[in-house]
Amino acid sequence: MIKIAIIGLGKMGLSHTALLGAHPKVDLVAVCDTSSMVLNGFKRYNKSIKLYEDFNEMYAKEQLDAVLIATPTKLHYLMAKPAIEKGVHVFCEKPFSLTLEQGEELVAFCNEKKVINQVGYHNHFIGTFREMKRLLAAGILGDQFHFTGEAYGPVVTKPKGGSWRAKPEEGGGCLFDYASHVLNLIQEVIGKPTKVKGTLLKRFYSKEVEDGVFSSLILDSGLSGTLSVNWSDETYRKMSTSLMVIGDKGKIICDATELKVYLKEENKTESLPKGWSIKYITDLALPIDFYLRGEEYSAQIDYFIDNVEKGKQGDINTFEQALYTDKVIEMLKTDSNE
Amino acid sequence: MDKVLFGDNQFFAVNHLSDEKSRAQSMRFKDTKSIMYVLDQAIDLGINTFMCTTHDRIAEITEIMRKNKARYQNFNIYPCMPYAHKYANAVTELGIMGTIKQYVPGNIFSLAAKGGMALFNKDFGKLMEILIDAELKMFKDINTPVIFLQNVLVDMILGLGMTEVFAEYAEYVKKKYNAEPGFITMNMPMLYDELEKLGIQNPIICSSINKIGFRMSGGKDIYEKYLTEKEFRPIAMQVLAAGALRPQEAIEYLGQFPKIESVLFGASSKGHIQETKELIENNLK
Numbered sequence: 001m002i003k004i005a006i007i008g009l010g011k012m013g014l015s016h017t018a019l020l021g022a023h024p025k026v027d028l029v030a031v032c033d034t035s036s037m038v039l040n041g042f043k044r045y046n047k048s049i050k051l052y053e054d055f056n057e058m059y060a061k062e063q064l065d066a067v068l069i070a071t072p073t074k075l076h077y078l079m080a081k082p083a084i085e086k087g088v089h090v091f092c093e094k095p096f097s098l099t100l101e102q103g104e105e106l107v108a109f110c111n112e113k114k115v116i117n118q119v120g121y122h123n124h125f126i127g128t129f130r131e132m133k134r135l136l137a138a139g140i141l142g143d144q145f146h147f148t149g150e151a152y153g154p155v156v157t158k159p160k161g162g163s164w165r166a167k168p169e170e171g172g173g174c175l176f177d178y179a180s181h182v183l184n185l186i187q188e189v190i191g192k193p194t195k196v197k198g199t200l201l202k203r204f205y206s207k208e209v210e211d212g213v214f215s216s217l218i219l220d221s222g223l224s225g226t227l228s229v230n231w232s233d234e235t236y237r238k239m240s241t242s243l244m245v246i247g248d249k250g251k252i253i254c255d256a257t258e259l260k261v262y263l264k265e266e267n268k269t270e271s272l273p274k275g276w277s278i279k280y281i282t283d284l285a286l287p288i289d290f291y292l293r294g295e296e297y298s299a300q301i302d303y304f305i306d307n308v309e310k311g312k313q314g315d316i317n318t319f320e321q322a323l324y325t326d327k328v329i330e331m332l333k334t335d336s337n338e
Numbered sequence: 339m340d341k342v343l344f345g346d347n348q349f350f351a352v353n354h355l356s357d358e359k360s361r362a363q364s365m366r367f368k369d370t371k372s373i374m375y376v377l378d379q380a381i382d383l384g385i386n387t388f389m390c391t392t393h394d395r396i397a398e399i400t401e402i403m404r405k406n407k408a409r410y411q412n413f414n415i416y417p418c419m420p421y422a423h424k425y426a427n428a429v430t431e432l433g434i435m436g437t438i439k440q441y442v443p444g445n446i447f448s449l450a451a452k453g454g455m456a457l458f459n460k461d462f463g464k465l466m467e468i469l470i471d472a473e474l475k476m477f478k479d480i481n482t483p484v485i486f487l488q489n490v491l492v493d494m495i496l497g498l499g500m501t502e503v504f505a506e507y508a509e510y511v512k513k514k515y516n517a518e519p520g521f522i523t524m525n526m527p528m529l530y531d532e533l534e535k536l537g538i539q540n541p542i543i544c545s546s547i548n549k550i551g552f553r554m555s556g557g558k559d560i561y562e563k564y565l566t567e568k569e570f571r572p573i574a575m576q577v578l579a580a581g582a583l584r585p586q587e588a589i590e591y592l593g594q595f596p597k598i599e600s601v602l603f604g605a606s607s608k609g610h611i612q613e614t615k616e617l618i619e620n621n622l623k
Contacts, residue, residue, distance in 0.1 A: 018497025022528065044462055045500035237350070237360070258358075282552050282582040291524035291555040292493050 002308050004066045005030040007055050007079055009038045012093050012120065013070035015292055019301045020068070022290040026305060032058050055079050064088045066116075066308050073171025077102040084109045089116040089308045091301075095180045096322035098171050100330060103323040116313050118304045119322035121184045123241060123256070125296035125303070127284025132243060132254040133189040140267050141247030147190050147225030149182040149217075153239035155231040159205045166206055173209030175201060175329055179229040181241060184325040186227070190245060191219035193328045199335040204232045215332055256294075257281050339387070339484065339542070341622050342615050343416065343573065344380045345604035346390035349373045366606070370398040379608045381413065383615060389416040389602055391488065394424075397476035404479055418486040418522060419473040463506055470510060484542060485511045486520035493525055501532045508538055518542055522575070525555045527564045534568075544573035544602060549591040552579035565595040575602040585614055593621035 004026055006017050013033070020028045030050040033039060039051045052058040059067075059082050066089040069079050073095050080090050084106065096119050097103030110117045123129050135141075155177070156166075166172050187193060195218040201210035211232040218224045225245075242255040250263035259279040266274045288298040300317070307314045349367045367373050377388065377399070390396050396417075403410040425437055474485070487507060495503050508519035519542070523529040526545035533541045547565070551558035553576055565572060572595070578588050592598055601618045605611045 014494065014498070018494045020497075021499050022497040022525070041462060041500070042498075045502050046498060048499065235361070235364070237364070280580070280582060282550065282579050285552075287557070289556045290493075290497065290528070291553060292497060293490060 001025060001027040002065045002305055003027050003029050003063060004068060005032065005052075005058060005062060005064050006068045006070065007032040007058075008069060008071035008075075008093070009033040009035065010070065013068075014038075015297060016068050016070055016091075016301065018292055019290060019298055023301065023305060024289065025309060029064065030058055030062050056082065059083060059086060059088070066091065066304070069093060070120075073176060074098045074169070077106060080106055081109065084113050084115045087113055087115060089304075090319075091118045091120070091304050092319070092322075093120045094184070094322060095171060095176045095326060095329065096319060097326050100323070100326060103319070103326050107319045107323055110319055116304075116307050116311070117319040118300070118307070118314065119317045119319060120300065121181065121188075121317050121322065121325075122294070122296040122300050123181055123185050124188060124316050125286060125299035126256050126281070126294075127286060128254050128256060128259040128279065128281055129185060129189055129243070131259050131279060131284055132245075132252055135252060135259075135261065135270065136190065136245060138270065140249065140261070140263065140270055140272065141245060141252065142249035144221075144223050144245055144247040147186070147219075147223060147243065147245045149186045149190075149225065149227050149229075149243050151178050151182045151229045151231075151239060151241040152233040152236045153178065153231050154234040154236055155239075156205050156211055157232055157234045159207075166209055168209050173206070174211050174229060174231040175209075175213050175332060178231045178239065179213040179227065179332075180325055180329060181239075182227060182229055182243075183328050184322070185241065185243060186217065186219075186225075187325060187328065188321060189243060190225075191221045191223060192324065193217040193331070194220045196328070196331045196335045199332045201332070201336045204230075213332065215335070217328075256296075259284070339571070339573070339600045340385075340414075341600055342385055342618050343387045343389045343600050343602040344377070344385045344611075345575070345602045346388070346393070346396075348604040348606045349376075350391070350393055350395070363606070370395060370402070373399060374402060376606055376611075380611050381409075383608070383612050385611070385615060386412065387414040387416060389418060389486070391421045392417055392419040392473040392476065393421045400476050400478075400480050410480075412481075414481045414483055415477060416484045416486060416520065417474060417477055417482055418488050418520075419470070420488060420491065421473075422488055422490040462503075466503070466506060467510055467514075470507075471514075474515065482515065482517055484520045485515060485517045486522050486542075486544065489522040489524050492521050492523045492529065496523070496525060496529055496532060501536060504533060505536045505538065520544060520573075524553050526572075527556060527560045530564055530568055530570055533570075540569055540571060542571045542573065544575055546576040546579075547572070547574035547592065547595075547598070548577050548579040548588060549583055550579050552576060552582065562595075565597055570597070572598045573600045573602055574598050577601055577603060585617055589614070589617040589621045592618075593623065596623040598622060 002025055006013055020026045030052055032052040032055045034053055042049055042051055067083045068091040070093045076092050083090050197216040199215040202212040204211040212230040215227045217227055244253045253260045261272055261277050263272055263274055285295045286299040288295050290298055348363055511517045511519045522544040526543055546553035554561045574592050603614050
């Protein structure tokens with residue numbers, strides 16, 4: 001059994017706690033949060049989990065194999081560092097770091113201490129995006145001309161709001177919260193953005209942070225494309241993320257539910273016909289043992305636990321990859337000020 | 339329970355297979371009249387139960403039903419609460435306490451005088467009762483013989499190991515609403531085991547049951563074992579596996595499990611409603 005603890009019992013933290021609580025290979029020993037209401041909930045309904053308000057005290061008293069950090073971004077460094085020091089493997093929520101210096105230090109420290117690390121960019125555990133990555137790598141689109149990366153959803157649809165997500169200094173805003181997912185997907189599925197141009201960080205309702213992120217990205221391959229993200233769009237029931245790439249042999253459009261491929265000519269190796277074909281998530285979903293809000297949330301936890309069990313660093317959602325996404329976020333911020 | 343339960347996903351832009359289809363649905367059902375039109379067609383085809391989330395717009399439907407008592411007096415609604423996205427979006431924006439403050443109805447301010455939030459801090463049972471009452475307010479004077487907890491909440495509680503909440507919930511809806519408690523889950527075998535430990539006998543459990551094992555956590559085999567061997571009242575949902583299966587083969591598959599009491603399905607056209615209803619009635623034992 002992998003002994004694990006969680007710090008931060010907000011929306012993601014509670015969801016991770018439930019997934020770990022139901023995981024057959026996990027012994028969920030402790031949770032840490034400052035909300036007395038949440039801790040009282042555990043005290044009342046689940047007496048087998050130890051409760052802490054101070055993460056340093058928890059690190060000192062518990063013998064952990066791993067820790068999951070689901071606190072606001074500004075706290076990640078503070079909470080990850082002492083865990084790595086003790087050789088405790090770390091799963092950290094996204095976005096990874098508030099400053100690049102802190103992120104770089106954590107990446108180097110993990111390498112030094114041989115600590116297994118993962119960040120919660122869960123889209124990589126959605127079958128459709130995985131299949132898109134595979135098809136692009138197989139070159140089915142030929143010469144690529146253009147891409148788009150988009151995400152829309154109804155987070156801030158009125159002029160109010162009070163949580164840390166409304167505060168730029170704590171890692172709030174649409175750029176950190178929504179756009180980071182799209183940037184990370186583009187980076188790992190299509191290619192690494194190395195330059196950004198014409199960035200617009202637009203405020204619609206929020207006073208201190210942007211609600212929309214729009215920009216042109218140029219990737220290391222030379223391919224360029226468009227980023228369009230808006231968390232104030234109530235025509236979407238929930239966050240909806242999609243990627244599109246077009247090339248001289250065809251086009252791929254992909255979201256969490258379906259992957260649509262258009263080819264000018266049949267591709268025999270991939271058994272894809274000329275014209276449109278659609279692959280659905282029902283065929284591509286990863287098998288899991290416990291479902292909460294989507295297969296991807298369970299699958300990313302399974303992946304982390306398996307890596308901890310085997311003692312080997314995975315190659316999906318490493319701190320290093322998440323740090324690169326933080327770098328692109330910095331590029332966008334700098335560009336928008338110019 | 340009726341064999342055929344009419345669902346509401348199609349009305350609220352829930353489509354597990356295609357975001358694009360879900361947007362098309364959201365345009366088609368933008369006003370309550372268009373929802374009522376389909377619901378009335380279902381009723382005319384002999385469907386007698388509507389199983390729906392406590393979405394804000396359902397309040398408009400129950401209002402119409404109250405105003406036309408004669409037509410709807412024998413019609414049943416099985417509410418499923420809470421409408422989780424409402425809370426999930428609110429938690430992202432306002433945090434957990436902010437969300438509770440937003441959704442606990444007005445009387446929280448009078449409670450505040452007596453220690454308000456601090457009271458909830460200790461008395462979770464009371465908080466749960468207030469939230470249940472708030473969610474069910476829209477069903478006043480409507481027949482709600484079964485009241486469900488939604489899967490996101492059921493599976494969250496299950497994972498957190500806070501299963502005693504299920505017992506408190508069951509007791510409250512029986513006592514206050516004279517209704518049977520129901521549970522929707524994506525983890526049916528695990529939920530069954532926990533309900534059994536709590537002494538909740540022969541529970542109503544609604545879960546994905548389909549030929550290809552879609553959203554059947556742990557795999558199809560263990561689901562089939564439970565459907566054959568355990569004592570509970572299963573409702574099958576996602577029987578078409580989000581559209582991956584044809585209705586005929588999908589519902590024939592359910593026929594081999596005599597314990598399945600009901601099938602939950604949603605459709606927007608009269609033809610589809612009729613076809614699916616007949617398949618269910620012909621195949622379910």
